[in-house]
Amino acid sequence: MIDGILSGLSTVMMPLNLLLVFIGCFAGTFIGMLPGLGPISAIALMIPITYGFDPSSGLILMAGVYYGAIFGGSTSSILINAPGVAGTVATAFDGYPLAKKGFPGKALAMAAYCSFSGGTIAAIFLLVAAPALATVSLSFQSSDYFALMVLGLTAVSAFAGRGGFLKAILMTLFGLMLATIGTDRSAGIQRFTFGRMDLVDGISFLLLAMATFALSEALMSVLKKDEIPDELKKATAKKIGSLKVSKAEIKEVAPTVARSSVLGFFVGVLPGAGATLASFLAYGMERNLANDKRKKEFGKGSLRGLAAPETANNAACTGSFVPLLTLGIPGSGTTAVMLGALISYGIQPGPRLFIDRPEVFWSVIISMYVGNIILLILNLPLIPYIARLLAVPKQFLVPIVLFFSLIGVYLVSFNTFDIQMMVFMAAIALLLRLLDFPMAPMLLGFILGGMMEDNLRRALAISDGSISFLWERPITLIILIITVLTLLSPLRSFFSKTRPSK
Amino acid sequence: MTLLNIHKDRVGAFLFLVFSIAYGIATFNIELMFYAEEEAFTARTLPFALSVGGIVASMAMLILPPVSNSEGKDFSFSGALKGLExxxxxxxxxxxxxxxxxxxxxxxxxxxxxxxxxxxxxxxxxxxxxxxxxxxxxxxxxxxxxxxxxxxxxxxxxxxxxxxxxx
Structure with missing residues (x-):
């Protein structure tokens, strides 16, 4: 393990990689700050750039973008009450009131310190948990992987909440269906290509991610009239104020940070839960633990109310790398995009990654520390300047985002059909967004679809075509039982609480 | 009741139902190898299962009462499309x-x-x-x-x- 850590450290400390972490954090902060554009879009926009680098550098850049986007989302939550990322919605509960009281600088600094602490504590957990889980998962077989993928897809839907359960299931199925387009990897038979050569290789994951996130989020921001006037953005960006946080304030939030880091990490490890759930849970936990006097401060600019979600969402981001790196199964839309990128580099994440490509495995983990440090020492002082970018009018930003999305996909394939396909997919995504269908489960289904089919096919071949593999292997059976329980919990709540519409 | 007044969840479910049926029909156009009859898993197996899953889930969403029903909020399909650029x-x-x-x-x-x-x-x-x-x-x-x-x-x-x- 020490060798691995050292090799990861030397990879991350290479000047190019350090520069990439910095660029990633900076670009992520900016993109995450723009209301409507989240980390998935931020990472997707970076993927075409990473094709020129080796896999470690590419992943380091994307990891930097991820933290940056979450941090940027917090900035817009605090300054203009417009979370750029779902994971920072809870940050606005107390961050925005604190900024309104005249302490935007303090709120931003506190958010940065908490993000750093959460990310760093969680990275220590990751350092211990990931190799341990990777070693255990070496004994996994096709049937276990198939069961794990079903669990991952089910959990995403289960965590979607009462109203979103069936919608998330449908979107997962939609993603799986899209993944079947192209040539069947095993038999070499074309499926749903309708005679078009452009579809023989299937839909590229980058195209789908860009169309359904970056492109559709940008178009959505045009479709829905801006609720925040440009004047407010300009005024807010100018007045950041002092970034100082007193010792007493740090002492006050220290226990909150410790609790939220642990909670955030474990929620992040769960497939499908992610930063949003972690931040809400941490906020709720802190409010419940607070005494009556402190409880009244929640929602009115409480430091604990700001610290809890900020710590938890960063810890969850780090935690979500555990299933990705050790099992090759993404737990969230963001890590699904990263998985897609890894596969396109020719790397298959999973337990073998730990053995075959230790430099990739460890450099990602080490880059998390470096990313957190860069966010703190470079991004925080730059926030007053980055915040000014919020004042860039939408009429310039949106076409530029559209251009980067389209050209990012075009430069990979040099096929103009991809641009038309992106517009088509973005139109579908726009309609689905208007009908409140979540996009992340679709992306997860799409990325896991091919692997799930391969593992199922292999498991059936090993068991001579019998489905007995589902209960013959204890690991498979246990995972499937957890899947059924995960599926049953929202179903029970769905049937018990559903009321007929008036 | 016109299509525009229907709850948007139901419109979404209906669209998915139509798509799943069309997808299911298209699975029969997937050509199979001559030895496929003896195989437990062919190129059609997963698409067919997904189609059935899509039909069942969208039917469930169509039949069950919509969950998002907050007082005073417009959840109709026309409401979702109104006032947009x-x-x-x-x-x-x-x-x-x-x-x-x-x-x-x-x-x-x-x-x-x-x-x-x-x-x-x-x-x-x-x-x-x-x-x-x-x-x-x-x-x-x-x-x-x-x-x-x-x-x-x-x-x-x-x-x-x-x-x-x-x-």
Whole structure:
């Protein structure tokens, strides 16, 4: 393990990689700050750039973008009450009131310190948990992987909440269906290509991610009239104020940070839960633990109310790398995009990654520390300047985002059909967004679809075509039982609480 | 009751139902190898299962009462489409399609400049100075990074070959 850590450290400390972490954090902060554009879009926009680098550098850049986007989302939550990322919605509960009281600088600094602490504590957990889980998962077989993928897809839907359960299931199925387009990897038979050569290789994951996130989020921001006037953005960006946080304030939030880091990490490890759930849970936990006097401060600019979600969402981001790196199964839309990128580099994440490509495995983990440090020492002082970018009018930003999305996909394939396909997919995504269908489960289904089919096919071949593999292997059976329980919990709540519409 | 007054969840479920049925029918068009009859898992197996899953889930969503029903909020399909900037988005979509159609003909630099300027204009920017001063340097800088720094070849456009400007 020490060798691995050292090799990861030397990879991350290479000047190019350090520069990439910095660029990633900076670009992520900016993109995450723009209301409507989240980390998935931020990472997707970076993927075409990473094709020129080796896999470690590419992943380091994307990891930097991820933290940056979450941090940027917090900035817009605090300054203009417009979370750029779902994971920072809870940050606005107390961050925005604190900024309104005249302490935007303090709120931003506190958010940065908490993000750093959460990310760093969680990275220590990751350092211990990931190799341990990777070693255990070496004994996994096709049937276990198939069961794990079903669990991952089910959990995403289960965590979607009462109203979103069936919608998330449908979107997962939609993603799986899209993944079947192209040539069947095993038999070499074309499926749903309708005679078009452009579809023989299937839909590229980058195209789908860009169309359904970056492109559709940008178009959505045009479709829905801006609720925040440009004047407010300009005024807010100018007045950041002092970034100082007193010792007493740090002492006050220290226990909150410790609790939220642990909670955030474990929620992040769960497939499908992610930063949003972690931040809400941490906020709720802190409010419940607070005494009556402190409880009244929640929602009115409480430091604990700001610290809890900020710590938890960063810890969850780090935690979500555990299933990705050790099992090759993404737990969230963001890590699904990263998985897609890894596969396109020719790397298959999973337990073998730990053995075959230790430099990739460890450099990602080490880059998390470096990313957190860069966010703190470079991004925080730059926030007053980055915040000014919020004042860039939408009429310039949106076409530029559209251009980067389209050209990012075009430069990979040099096929103009991809641009038309992106517009088509973005139109579908726009309609689905208007009908409140979540996009992340679709992306997860799409990325896991091919692997799930391969593992199922292999498991059936090993068991001579019998489905007995589902209960013959204890690991498979246990995972499937957890899947059924995960599926049953929202179903029970769905049937018990559903009321007929008036 | 018109389609527009139906709860948007039901409209979404209906669209998925239609899609799942169409997808299911299309699975029968997947050609199989001659030995496929003896196999437990063929190229049709997963698509067929997904189609059945889609039909069951969308039927469930259609039959069960919609969950999002907060008092005073409009959850109708028409409500979801009302008061939105459809014209601007439509024009941007057309611009993107035209960008895709022209990029190989008139080349990256020219098509991208036109695309960006059209985008700025559609979203309300009318000052020619800004249209030019933002799009031209951005495109040239991007082109320079791609071709000179990252060594990605961006073809000048078939029109210029046809006109003899580039050989």
């Amino acid at each position: 459809w014209k601007k988005v439509g024009l941007l979509a057309v611009t993107m399609i035209l960008y895709g159609l022209t990029i190989k003909i008139i080349g990256f630099i020219l098509s991208t400049m036109i695309f960006l300027m059209a985008g700025f204009w559609i979203l309300g920017e009318r000052r020619v100075k800004y249209l030019v001063l933002i799009s031209v340097p951005l495109v040239l800088a991007f082109w320079a990074i791609m071709t000179k720094l990252l060594e990605v070849y961006l073809a000048p456009g078939s029109l210029f070959y046809f006109l003899g400007v580039v050989k």
